[in-house]
Amino acid sequence: MSGTTSLPAAEIAKTARQASFTIKSLPGSDRDLALDAIYDALLAFKDDILAANAKDMEAAASLVAEGKLSQSLVKRLDLSRSGKYDDMLQGIKDVRGLEDPVGKTTLATKLDDNLTLHRYTTPIGTLLIIFEARPEVIANISSLAIKSGNAAILKGGKESSYSFAAIADVISEALSSTRIPPGAIQLVQSREAVKELLDQDVYIDLVIPRGGNDLVRYIKDNTKIPVMGHADGLCSTYIHTDADPKIAVDVVVDGKTDYPAACNATETLIVHKDVLESHLPAIAKALQEKGVSIRCDEQSLASLKSAPETTFPTYAKSILQSATEQDFNTEFLDLTIAVKTVDSLPAAVEHINSHSSSHTDAIVTASKDSAEMFCRMVDSAGVYVNASTRFADGFRYGFGTEVGISTNKIHARGPVGLEGLMIYKYVIRGEGHTVGMYGGDGGRKYLHEKIEF
């Protein structure tokens, strides 16, 4: 039995919208039972799924050898990477354990006698999620969609087609025994479907792309449906004058090397000129020891080149590279970092606000005031003090798992968990109240009293 659908795009979207009305009205207990079913099935069929994933990895390896695929994409594809499958399963459990987000009261006002206003959280409706590699996304997204009462259409990339088909089969089969209507989670594999699905703005409420820059830009340019996500993940870490040297090394090395293919990896190191001599050599050395290529601006290059042999040896100097202006706008997604020198904290903020992708930016400083100024002035979804940019992640934030990381300025920003899949509706309950009863001379007045909830 195949878990993927090959209906025409309009039909898929329409079916999803119909199913959204059903899943929206199911009690939380039914949605939780569906998550249990998915968890059990993915656990039971782990070997089959990993075998399918191995086929994708094999095909990808040949493409890399031919220079047709980047190494970083392959890393994202690998479900057998230590802990990844377990993390995926744990993510489903974590989401199940979260409070039911549907129908929560977020505002209640007494407008007048026997006239009340309530605001209740509701599912957005129908989501379209398009992703490239990262086959575990299908499990993440399916659980978040089900928990939040949304219908979702999932479209995987060709690089993960075996993994996708295998997981899709397991999930579809698991859901067939639950009260979730089949249209609520639809898994699409046909490549042609994407463009047509992006045209279904009548039925689809939100597109969530999970993938590289090109994919996200293509989607943003080709749909009227709101898009939640991020194209670039150009994160930076700034070393202030009073940074603790060990913290500077730890945070930069972790930010750059813990998982370089991730969107929250540090791509630019910003260094205050006053600590070029005192702090940069140790950071650069530690980075090089992890295999990182360092591309320096003129000032940092000159400083490192003239560092004493004992702090930064000749060999280390010889492999330094010069940065171009373009390097400060580049998400390397690899073991490469650009170094920028600034002469003040506001200059660091200015560099970040004009070059970073408003994803996550960090400062290393011992001063609370400098930290707070940085946090207030940097216009990014995440602003960190003495911590690695790699913390930008729904699981680490305690959201269970994430639907993606958003650099949008509206709706949801940063790692997006359940809350980002919710909207609300206003309900007014009256007893024949009309607007004509209010205002003017002798008309009634609104009370606007807060109701406790």
Added chain:
Amino acid sequence: MSGTTSLPAAEIAKTARQASFTIKSLPGSDRDLALDAIYDALLAFKDDILAANAKDMEAAASLVAEGKLSQSLVKRLDLSRSGKYDDMLQGIKDVRGLEDPVGKTTLATKLDDNLTLHRYTTPIGTLLIIFEARPEVIANISSLAIKSGNAAILKGGKESSYSFAAIADVISEALSSTRIPPGAIQLVQSREAVKELLDQDVYIDLVIPRGGNDLVRYIKDNTKIPVMGHADGLCSTYIHTDADPKIAVDVVVDGKTDYPAACNATETLIVHKDVLESHLPAIAKALQEKGVSIRCDEQSLASLKSAPETTFPTYAKSILQSATEQDFNTEFLDLTIAVKTVDSLPAAVEHINSHSSSHTDAIVTASKDSAEMFCRMVDSAGVYVNASTRFADGFRYGFGTEVGISTNKIHARGPVGLEGLMIYKYVIRGEGHTVGMYGGDGGRKYLHEKIEF
């Protein structure tokens, strides 16, 4: 001195973005002082502004006479309409009186020892507001933008050009004595500017159109910037089997006639077949007495035509019209209503979910269960029980004033006040924490403990 700018669009947008960083960092007290200044100035120059508005009204009247402008647009243009100017002023005072929305903590989590996560509300950044008639919008939007710490570019329509210029002059002059940077509120009158402003997605974060269907559709089709608002406002009121007859009449008449040009006016009356004879004649009669043209579907037409002379007289019958299918997809914005007969509550919901614009829909019923079922199943921003659809309004909801009414499924829905102009950022404060410290065998575990705030 002119309050409007004629810089090139890219320059306007860039200036606004720069100013957004400044206004974002001003304390709430400075933003409140700016609102006082605008209030005082608009009060002092009321006569001048009404004189300018009269010129717009005169020009509009000629256009209506020539059939080039609709009567409903003219109604929206009229600032001298009873209470409208005072409402505008009161709106500024109400907004000023609201709690400062900037920098509020909305989430706080202890991730680990000495590692905390906080979420703070922040202004979205730069708003572009484009409106047609309704010159009071400039005061509403300016106050909401300033209170929320956003920069705003406002573009008025040609129908309100005199009013717009007069209000723009007064507001610019008032702000020049405050700490709000001039770029934070820019008033654009050039017609050519719109298309170019819509291209500035690098600098502008959100477009808010305030105007008719055509304007909103044009904007949605011509920008990559997220758009918040509504094209149609096709609201309906459903009369259930057990509706109180008087409430049915009151709510429908108010919904249709209180202000027919408004987006929250009732456009479709849905009637359960069981109350065609008992309830519809009185409703229809009351509507006709207010000058409303009634377009009935076959069943309701037949029922009204066969009503006894005492409940629905011959003359009333003679002016009934037949509805076409198109009438149920039409926002009349005028004294016209379409009547649809259904044979169940779910059929009413089905009609609403497929024909209404997800703006505001009401039920008249005496049963709590029917009311709750309707509220749960209708997928609209506002769902009302025994109350007029005309309540859909930021002032009536207690938001002070509104930036618009949204039928979007993300970010903000229904009447949008200050909250809809806010987003948030996440701040992590650590002491050199790295992601590499966590997970695996012997690694640290996240605490994810809620911090009270």
